[in-house]
Amino acid sequence: MSDLTTTPAAPNILTAAFRYLAGQLRQIGLFIALIVIVIFFEVATSGITLKPINVSNLVVQNSYILILAIGMVMVIIAGHIDLSVGSVVAFVGAMAGVMITQWHVPWWLAIVLCLGIGALVGMWQGFWIAYFRIPAFIVTLAGMLTFRGLTQIALQNRQISPFPDEFRALGSGFLPDLGGGVSVLEPLTVGIGILATLLVIAQGVRQRAARKKFAVEDEPFAWYLAKLVFTSILILLITYLLASYNGTPIVLIVLGVLVVAYSAIMSRSVFGRHIYAIGGNLNAAALSGVKTKRVTFLLFVNMGVIAALAGLVFTAQLNLANPKAGDGFELDAIAAVFIGGAAVTGGIGTVTGAIIGGLIIGILNNGMSILGVGSEFQQLIKGLVLLAAVAFDVYNKRRNGGR
Amino acid sequence: MRNITKTFPGVKALQDVSIGVQRGHIHAICGENGAGKSTLMKVLSGVYPHGSYDGDIVFENKTVAFKDINDSEAAGIVIIHQELALSPYLSIAENIFLGNEQQTGGWIDWNKTNLEAGKLLARVGLKDNPITKIRDIGVGKQQLVEIAKALSKEVKLLILDEPTAALNDEDSAHLLDLITHLKGQGITSIIISHKLNEIKAIADEVTIIRDGKTIETLDMHADAVTEERIIKLMVGRDLESRYPAHTPKIGEELLRIENWTVHHPLDHSRAVVKEANLFVRAGEIVGIAGLMGAGRTELAMSVFGESYGYNISGTVYKNGQKINTRTVAAAIANGIAYATEDRKVYGLNLIDDIKRNISGAALGLLSRRGWIDENKEIMVAEGYRKSMNIKAPNVEAITGKLSGGNQQKVVLSKWMYSNPDVLILDEPTRGIDVGAKYEIYGIINALADEGKGVIVISSELPELLGICDRIYALSEGRITADLSREDATAERVMQLMTQEREKDHE
Numbered sequence: 001m002s003d004l005t006t007t008p009a010a011p012n013i014l015t016a017a018f019r020y021l022a023g024q025l026r027q028i029g030l031f032i033a034l035i036v037i038v039i040f041f042e043v044a045t046s047g048i049t050l051k052p053i054n055v056s057n058l059v060v061q062n063s064y065i066l067i068l069a070i071g072m073v074m075v076i077i078a079g080h081i082d083l084s085v086g087s088v089v090a091f092v093g094a095m096a097g098v099m100i101t102q103w104h105v106p107w108w109l110a111i112v113l114c115l116g117i118g119a120l121v122g123m124w125q126g127f128w129i130a131y132f133r134i135p136a137f138i139v140t141l142a143g144m145l146t147f148r149g150l151t152q153i154a155l156q157n158r159q160i161s162p163f164p165d166e167f168r169a170l171g172s173g174f175l176p177d178l179g180g181g182v183s184v185l186e187p188l189t190v191g192i193g194i195l196a197t198l199l200v201i202a203q204g205v206r207q208r209a210a211r212k213k214f215a216v217e218d219e220p221f222a223w224y225l226a227k228l229v230f231t232s233i234l235i236l237l238i239t240y241l242l243a244s245y246n247g248t249p250i251v252l253i254v255l256g257v258l259v260v261a262y263s264a265i266m267s268r269s270v271f272g273r274h275i276y277a278i279g280g281n282l283n284a285a286a287l288s289g290v291k292t293k294r295v296t297f298l299l300f301v302n303m304g305v306i307a308a309l310a311g312l313v314f315t316a317q318l319n320l321a322n323p324k325a326g327d328g329f330e331l332d333a334i335a336a337v338f339i340g341g342a343a344v345t346g347g348i349g350t351v352t353g354a355i356i357g358g359l360i361i362g363i364l365n366n367g368m369s370i371l372g373v374g375s376e377f378q379q380l381i382k383g384l385v386l387l388a389a390v391a392f393d394v395y396n397k398r399r400n401g402g403r
Numbered sequence: 404m405r406n407i408t409k410t411f412p413g414v415k416a417l418q419d420v421s422i423g424v425q426r427g428h429i430h431a432i433c434g435e436n437g438a439g440k441s442t443l444m445k446v447l448s449g450v451y452p453h454g455s456y457d458g459d460i461v462f463e464n465k466t467v468a469f470k471d472i473n474d475s476e477a478a479g480i481v482i483i484h485q486e487l488a489l490s491p492y493l494s495i496a497e498n499i500f501l502g503n504e505q506q507t508g509g510w511i512d513w514n515k516t517n518l519e520a521g522k523l524l525a526r527v528g529l530k531d532n533p534i535t536k537i538r539d540i541g542v543g544k545q546q547l548v549e550i551a552k553a554l555s556k557e558v559k560l561l562i563l564d565e566p567t568a569a570l571n572d573e574d575s576a577h578l579l580d581l582i583t584h585l586k587g588q589g590i591t592s593i594i595i596s597h598k599l600n601e602i603k604a605i606a607d608e609v610t611i612i613r614d615g616k617t618i619e620t621l622d623m624h625a626d627a628v629t630e631e632r633i634i635k636l637m638v639g640r641d642l643e644s645r646y647p648a649h650t651p652k653i654g655e656e657l658l659r660i661e662n663w664t665v666h667h668p669l670d671h672s673r674a675v676v677k678e679a680n681l682f683v684r685a686g687e688i689v690g691i692a693g694l695m696g697a698g699r700t701e702l703a704m705s706v707f708g709e710s711y712g713y714n715i716s717g718t719v720y721k722n723g724q725k726i727n728t729r730t731v732a733a734a735i736a737n738g739i740a741y742a743t744e745d746r747k748v749y750g751l752n753l754i755d756d757i758k759r760n761i762s763g764a765a766l767g768l769l770s771r772r773g774w775i776d777e778n779k780e781i782m783v784a785e786g787y788r789k790s791m792n793i794k795a796p797n798v799e800a801i802t803g804k805l806s807g808g809n810q811q812k813v814v815l816s817k818w819m820y821s822n823p824d825v826l827i828l829d830e831p832t833r834g835i836d837v838g839a840k841y842e843i844y845g846i847i848n849a850l851a852d853e854g855k856g857v858i859v860i861s862s863e864l865p866e867l868l869g870i871c872d873r874i875y876a877l878s879e880g881r882i883t884a885d886l887s888r889e890d891a892t893a894e895r896v897m898q899l900m901t902q903e904r905e906k907d908h909e
Contacts, residue, residue: 213778271773281748284751289708289764290763347752
């Protein structure tokens, strides 16, 4: 392998580095946009945005959109769409309420059953999309209506409240405070933060080593280092902020596990690869032996389960099952995915991109609410941000001579 | 048309082509696939605007410079493409007047539309009601509607690009009658056709084009014109050293296809492949020669996981055992690979990189319990990049940005990695330059030397003659001959490819 590692010295390292960065403009742009928005609101709200309590709230209050965005980005990469997730969130919340308060099902069993309902919902929609070949837009538009209707039937147009504390912890609980509530920084959170940082660094080093070994590495070392340092600082900063308030929200752990697991699935599993292949060129995927129908079906089952999880988190957080819950969540999730760099035509997108897109929307919501911007302007601004992000993408593609 | 030269980036499609068409005559244009016939007609009809080619077009004694199709149609030149340009959900009348709506005060006058359409339909001998939807009439009638549409534009010169390629015998005969009939009304026609008997039946002159050059124009009324003479002019070039030398080491029979019949997926009554029988042996390169529409790709795709067609019947044997090829996954598992004719539409994920395209058909070899070993993937792809000489900085280059030849090497790598016993290569050298072609031929030879069976489908007859050990000729869905390398001459294969059913004497 040793002969592979000797790459010819670049005639001009600066030009090469610049060209590399230009190629990565979309990813960098997304990060920069996030940072600029955070700094803007930090200044505009005179320091409220990055107060520990607000950061904690930001995570908790956006968690269900971020969870939905993970499922949605997979659906969109495959070239489909899911408009029904908002209604599924409401339906699962309603069923959780009915099970726990009326049928007296234990809270943990209710969670399992609700995830099962999500899988059934996904199988229903996946069947029509994958095997009956009805466009996902139509099937999930129908789902948006039917599941909203089922929610109202299940709740008989009333709200259900309250939920047991154990169930509520899923939405608004924190990990136990090992410092006994007296320490300045909550020790468990600090531990988790440091562990996460170490894992990120280890993973980064390992991956670069492997890529170097096979001579496919074209990322300049300085940029690689900057990225690693930046990510580490970011994690430690969030850790610091959370540790100086109530500690780690339980939902952040859920979200973290989902992000890691689904990032791995999308980048390293056969299933994930098939999703990209279907979205990139359906014909070529089918002629390469990809079972396109089965993959599409499973994709929607997965989306159903994720929507159910988001529904549980949302219901637990509000401590309320409400017939109107989840209204418009599908649009926030879809917007997050597209801001995060996914292509409307499928085949392109990442889980991390969708999460950053979701955070951008979340911080915009949060910051504008603190500033007292009316909801009419919030909508207007979010709409323009979505358009700008996608316009930037399209422009970028055209500049690079894409089709 | 005088001295027409048209170049595409890197290719000279037409070179000093001159052609003279007499008013009121039917002029046929003949040539192999890719000789430049369609390009020439696109120049004439303004698809390629004035200025994008060199040379002059003289129409009715005036030099003309068409900016687009509308321009040429205004002058009375109408082209009917091989793929019909009709909107299936609109009526016959609406299609005839599409873009030329019969209006009264800005509103469509439906009575006038349907009345005028009826008159035009009568002229082309079609008795259907003008309000019938296009999708409800057959391809033959659709062709007539196209001609009616041309008549509505007061056509003086009608260009037909392979008008009978998709028609059955009866519809073809009717269409040819109509063209002759229109000639009586003073309408000049240029007809591009592969079917030599049709040309003999109706054409007044025939011009032969080869490699983007006019070879000769023959007067069909002179006695000496025979099909053999036309064929000779069409193929007439020698096999230069464009093909690497290869001594085959042919072994046992690997794959046999018996009584293979495939029906058209939309027109279930039409068989596109009819009772085909063929086999390939280990180490053998077998060619399938056929004109466009003969059923070559349809045959291959239907064998490869029933990816094409309806009501497919027949049996596939490998090493004498009957095998299942009903799904693509089953075909791959049984050691069959199929590299598609159109790599951009069916072969590659153009927005993804080289390594993921190469691994795409054989992820099972790279993964354990559903997780891909990405390091191994890079190593495998890197191996093919070197051995196949794929010109790219590394295996993470996006395939959409590679040249045609390099894209084709990625496709071949992908199928080689799936480790098949039989490879079906559909137009493996289409749209790639001469140097890359030579490399691809070398790869095909190497595959055969490894003991694999290779089936090559190609429109380029010289290519098949240059690399194949045996050639099947396919005409209208039927295999008309199985020729050994020694027996296969360009003239003979071309004759078998163009052989019509009624003359089927073998």
